[in-house]
Amino acid sequence: MITGQTASMEDYLEAIAKLGEVETEVRVTEISKRLGVKKPSVSAALHKLSEDGLVEHRKYGCVELTDEGRRIAEDVVHRHEVLFRFLSEILGVDREVSQVDACKLEHWLSSSSIKRLTKFVEFILTCPRGEPVLLQGFDYYFDHGERDEELVARCLEEER
Amino acid sequence: MITGQTASMEDYLEAIAKLGEVETEVRVTEISKRLGVKKPSVSAALHKLSEDGLVEHRKYGCVELTDEGRRIAEDVVHRHEVLFRFLSEILGVDREVSQVDACKLEHWLSSSSIKRLTKFVEFILTCPRGEPVLLQGFDYYFDHGERDEELVARCLEEER
DNA sequence: AGTAAAAGTTAGGCTAGTCTAACAAAAGTC
DNA sequence: GACTTTTGTTAGACTAGCCTAACTTTTACT
Structure with a gap:
């Protein structure tokens, strides 16, 4: 992946960032629900992300992104948003479907493509x-x- | 995946279909070169695809798609082509990059999105x-x- | 035909990511 | 403060996919 993380780890980072927007504390259970995986999977992922210096997480505590983790998460969120708008607002794909598709595609677009797509969406919609x-x-x-x-x-x- | 196959298996099917277009016989070595994996990986994949009834492959022989395998392969090829045209001809992404990106994205677009994207590309370019x-x-x-x-x-x- | 090279397979190991079951810690309640 | 529920962790198993090393079959050449 472009960020140096796997699709799965990007999903965790994105989930943590999005949950952090609406809740004061991000917890394992919430991540687990959002991503539709079991809690032990979240534990394992946090372990790995922690090793890579992308999240702060002490045992039984809550989860926070490091600066580097936030950088990557925001990048993923940005890809997601651009893809979502392209699918739903330009192609006219159903919004639910657009969400699902954007969630998958966000991991695979090169930065040069995402850069152009971003501008394209902006160009068409403005x-x-x-x-x-x-x-x-x-x-x-x-x-x-x-x-x-x-x-x-x-x-x-x-x-x- | 939409086809019921993993991204990796879709890649094998696509490779077999594309190689079949230019050569009389599709062989393990060719698939291996095209996908950048070692021959034992190809063997394993063919085993699985064979079990799933998507390819015909007798030991040490050449590889052929079954009708069902061909159907899936052509679907993947179609996705690839549409994505490639969108990226390169509409967004203006470098052709090499477009190929690489299309190879990744092709596995993840829902059929409703690809249907609309197909029409969109056609609409813009004609x-x-x-x-x-x-x-x-x-x-x-x-x-x-x-x-x-x-x-x-x-x-x-x-x-x- | 006999041997060397190329092609393909099998066996076994590794990584990433998921799961369930069992356990440990924290929080909530009486 | 003890008990229960919720939350989180650890251990261990499983799948998919890749790899290398060693072996077998096929092909090619003399």
Whole structure:
């Protein structure tokens, strides 16, 4: 993986970061619930992350990210968000499905791809005409298998 | 994974399918080279795929996909191609990097996402004006951090 | 045909990550 | 303060996938 961590460890870091946003203390049980793994798996993972200097965790205590751990976690969170927006807002994939897919994909995109995707999402969604014509056009195309002729005509007109 | 196979097994199936396109016989050594793993790993994988009814492989012989194996392999190949085109032709990611990324991502996209992405790529790249204005606009935006005012002006004009 | 090289297999070991079962510590309650 | 529940840990087993080393089969060459 790009961060030097496995997909699984990235998931743990991400979970810790996200839980930390809404709770004062991050605990093994919460991580376990969020990731759908058993507590011994969390224990083992924290051990490893602790060895790698990415989390602070004394026995039976709560969990905190180190600076380095936070850096990686935020990177993963960022990937997730960009992928989620791309899938749900641009492709129009169901939000639940987008979440699940983003959770998987986030581990595998190179940084150069994520950089470009980030800008692409921004570019499309901040279209100066407001609700992007492009996305309307795509929705129509996806649903009907062909372009909305009216939209196309308007577009071609613009060419003079 | 969506196909019922692991990422690794999907890679083997894909490799067998792609090698089959250019050679009369697919052999362990070729698979091994293509995937960058040692031959015993290929042997083990073929064993498993054979048990699952996805390949035909008698000892010391060559490898063939069953109908079901071919179905899965083609699915993976399709994902790869769509992702590759999206990354390289739409996002403008370096082609080498796009290949590598597509190889990873191909295992994780849900079928509903891939369906929409497929259409999206088609929609963007078959823009009726020829070389899509959108991609020019994005390239400019990516390189300069802001929109090409001239293009935007032309776009807004169209609104009347 | 006989031997050397190449191709493929088997055996066994390693890592990463998961699980269950059993135990230990902390927190909550009477 | 003792007992119970919740939380967390340790130990040990399992799967998937990779590797190296040693062996076997096939192929190629003389």
